[in-house]
Amino acid sequence: MSAPMKNRIDFLIERVEKQNPSANVKKIRAAYECAAQAHEGQKRRNGEPYIIHPVAVAEIIVEMGLDTDSICAGLLHDCIEDTAFGYREIENKFGTSVAELVDGVTRLGMLRYSKEQEQFEDLRKMFMAMAKDIRVILIKLADRLHNARTFQYLPERKQRDKALETMEIYAPIAHRLGMSRIKWELEDLCLRILDPIGYQEIVDGLEQQSERYEDFLDHIKESISLKLNEAGIRHDISARVKHIYSIYRKMYSQHKTMNEIYDICAVRVIVDTVADCYNVLGYVHDLYKPIPGRFKDYISTPKPNGYQSLHTTVIGRDGIPFEIQIRTEEMHKMAEYGVAAHWKYKQGLDKVGNEQAFSWIRQLLEAQQDTEAEDFIKAIKVDLFADEVFVFTPKGDVVNMPAGATPIDLAYAIHSAVGNRMTGAKVNGRIAPIDSQLKNGDIVEILTSKEAHGPSRDWLKIVRTTEARNKIKQWFKKECREENIIKGKEDLDRELRANLLYNGFYENEEVIQNTLNKFSYQTIDEMYAALGYGGITLTKVLNKVKDEVGRVRRAAERLEKAEQMANQPQQQPQKKNKHSESGVIVEGIDNCLIKFARCCTPIPGDDIIGFITRGYGVSIHRRDCVNVRINEEDKDRSRWVNCWWDEDLLERNNKFSTALQISTRSRTGVLADIAVLLAQAKVNVRDLNARDLEDGYGVINAVIDVSGVRQLKHIMTRIKNTKGVVDVARITSDGGR
Numbered sequence: 001m002s003a004p005m006k007n008r009i010d011f012l013i014e015r016v017e018k019q020n021p022s023a024n025v026k027k028i029r030a031a032y033e034c035a036a037q038a039h040e041g042q043k044r045r046n047g048e049p050y051i052i053h054p055v056a057v058a059e060i061i062v063e064m065g066l067d068t069d070s071i072c073a074g075l076l077h078d079c080i081e082d083t084a085f086g087y088r089e090i091e092n093k094f095g096t097s098v099a100e101l102v103d104g105v106t107r108l109g110m111l112r113y114s115k116e117q118e119q120f121e122d123l124r125k126m127f128m129a130m131a132k133d134i135r136v137i138l139i140k141l142a143d144r145l146h147n148a149r150t151f152q153y154l155p156e157r158k159q160r161d162k163a164l165e166t167m168e169i170y171a172p173i174a175h176r177l178g179m180s181r182i183k184w185e186l187e188d189l190c191l192r193i194l195d196p197i198g199y200q201e202i203v204d205g206l207e208q209q210s211e212r213y214e215d216f217l218d219h220i221k222e223s224i225s226l227k228l229n230e231a232g233i234r235h236d237i238s239a240r241v242k243h244i245y246s247i248y249r250k251m252y253s254q255h256k257t258m259n260e261i262y263d264i265c266a267v268r269v270i271v272d273t274v275a276d277c278y279n280v281l282g283y284v285h286d287l288y289k290p291i292p293g294r295f296k297d298y299i300s301t302p303k304p305n306g307y308q309s310l311h312t313t314v315i316g317r318d319g320i321p322f323e324i325q326i327r328t329e330e331m332h333k334m335a336e337y338g339v340a341a342h343w344k345y346k347q348g349l350d351k352v353g354n355e356q357a358f359s360w361i362r363q364l365l366e367a368q369q370d371t372e373a374e375d376f377i378k379a380i381k382v383d384l385f386a387d388e389v390f391v392f393t394p395k396g397d398v399v400n401m402p403a404g405a406t407p408i409d410l411a412y413a414i415h416s417a418v419g420n421r422m423t424g425a426k427v428n429g430r431i432a433p434i435d436s437q438l439k440n441g442d443i444v445e446i447l448t449s450k451e452a453h454g455p456s457r458d459w460l461k462i463v464r465t466t467e468a469r470n471k472i473k474q475w476f477k478k479e480c481r482e483e484n485i486i487k488g489k490e491d492l493d494r495e496l497r498a499n500l501l502y503n504g505f506y507e508n509e510e511v512i513q514n515t516l517n518k519f520s521y522q523t524i525d526e527m528y529a530a531l532g533y534g535g536i537t538l539t540k541v542l543n544k545v546k547d548e549v550g551r552v553r554r555a556a557e558r559l560e561k562a563e564q565m566a567n568q569p570q571q572q573p574q575k576k577n578k579h580s581e582s583g584v585i586v587e588g589i590d591n592c593l594i595k596f597a598r599c600c601t602p603i604p605g606d607d608i609i610g611f612i613t614r615g616y617g618v619s620i621h622r623r624d625c626v627n628v629r630i631n632e633e634d635k636d637r638s639r640w641v642n643c644w645w646d647e648d649l650l651e652r653n654n655k656f657s658t659a660l661q662i663s664t665r666s667r668t669g670v671l672a673d674i675a676v677l678l679a680q681a682k683v684n685v686r687d688l689n690a691r692d693l694e695d696g697y698g699v700i701n702a703v704i705d706v707s708g709v710r711q712l713k714h715i716m717t718r719i720k721n722t723k724g725v726v727d728v729a730r731i732t733s734d735g736g737r
């Protein structure tokens, strides 16, 4: 081992001891020894011994102020991936906590970015989601920072890829965690690679003016210091030129030249108390003229990521504007190290579990108020606390799935053809059951074959996403129509027999037709097929058949009676009869089968009349229905009978279906408005559909259940008053209007 390395680790340990007397320096040294041994003989791209990298990463972690385990994990972070010293060994030697940190960092290292823009946000979310422990993210940031410092040794294309990835994923995460020092450095390092010319322009510009700036800043520091000393305010003052990427961004986003940018220079005053912050502000404004509108109080209203400070821009000597930032020491630590600082100050790190740590981050993020932060809050909520899982394809694309998703879901998310040809799956390189639940960061390869038989029906029970379910159903619908018909018929026939409905179904064309109509099938094969692929359940069909068969049987019985009555007419009209189940009393016929005519859908309150049909009992019409035409020539005259509503029944609050036609100015949402209105009125809606007419008008047909004319009128008035409705009317004949 080289002497400089030895010095470097000694120096690191010295610093840890100074910073945190309770740190376990023995453990840190042991971790270093292990890492040095594990990486023995390995070289970095620039020819240096590999161990320099983990030590540098550990240095950054120490600077952040993290705990012993994090420092150890920093030293060991490349072991699992690159050396023979694996998880077990780390766990045995340094405990589960260190092993899990290293493992977490290794997993984040598998993150591959894809150049598609929309992937970045997913990647950032995934990054957060994968790290179950915030320290993993901090260590990974340290790792990336040191790598970024040595980007120049990578091949050129790799430089750009890595720089872009860093700019789009790592820097924003550092920003959101409030770690501005790391964020700035990452951004400047990346800018140098992504836009070397733009970068150089700024560097040159700053250099040309450096003497002027330096002189200028020295002078300012002096005069402020003098003033504060007079006032007896203890302070620490520093001045600097802002970092390059922030100048770059201002130049490009505001189309300005360097000379037009305010506040290239910044002065920072650090004091002991919040009260002093405001005092200093007063003195500064005495000394220099503030630019109106440039004062920002981030102390009373912290930035989303927790940043606190007073900012003001003032005019200095020669009319050069500069920014002054005033804050306390603690705010300063927060500003530089963000979450890491908070971590250290607010939590006795070693004592807290991750859960608590995360709940703290959540609080921090929830306290963030501006919109920029909103997405991130959403993201972090979703990711840390619920229901999304991010997995990789072998190509490195990220796929975002609901938690609990299986390889089958993934296959169909990629493409239905992939799903339909799927024969198995590999998760992280190993064959996995196709119903296994995917975890964040899993690399999932879908195995396919042209000879695959297609999805299995069992998959419908396994998949988690509607997309996959629909695609599987579709496949069965398309690919196996013949099989589906056979299977569907078999299933249905078996159940019909079991329920003694077989003959009732097949021997009456009307029963079949009504059943098909109910579910909108054109042919019986269509229904078989749907049963076969699971587009409709057996129970649904069976229930309908049961209803129909029962209805037809009752109808037949009653018709017999009704026809007897009709054939011996002109008894004394006899008004009151026994109650009828259906709510209508028919003159001269007891409790017969009643059907409300579809053409006029009568409801209690309407004047009604009945027609004795052949086979369907008595059909009830409104007296003003267009189909009620009783005249001398009508050979069916004798079939018309007087009817009344059964008053008792109305009290029992039965509901009756009736049809409405609503004319609208075709306006998006009018259908929805009406649906809402009906729902609010607690009206059962049997059918509601809309179609467009010419000239931008539309028609909505609704079939609703009401207690009678009074309720209906009330509802019609409300519909009429809905925006976009031209007219509402009851339908009085089948043909509509």
Ligand code: MN
Residues within 6 Å of the ligand: 053, 077, 078, 143
């Ligand atoms: Mn590394």
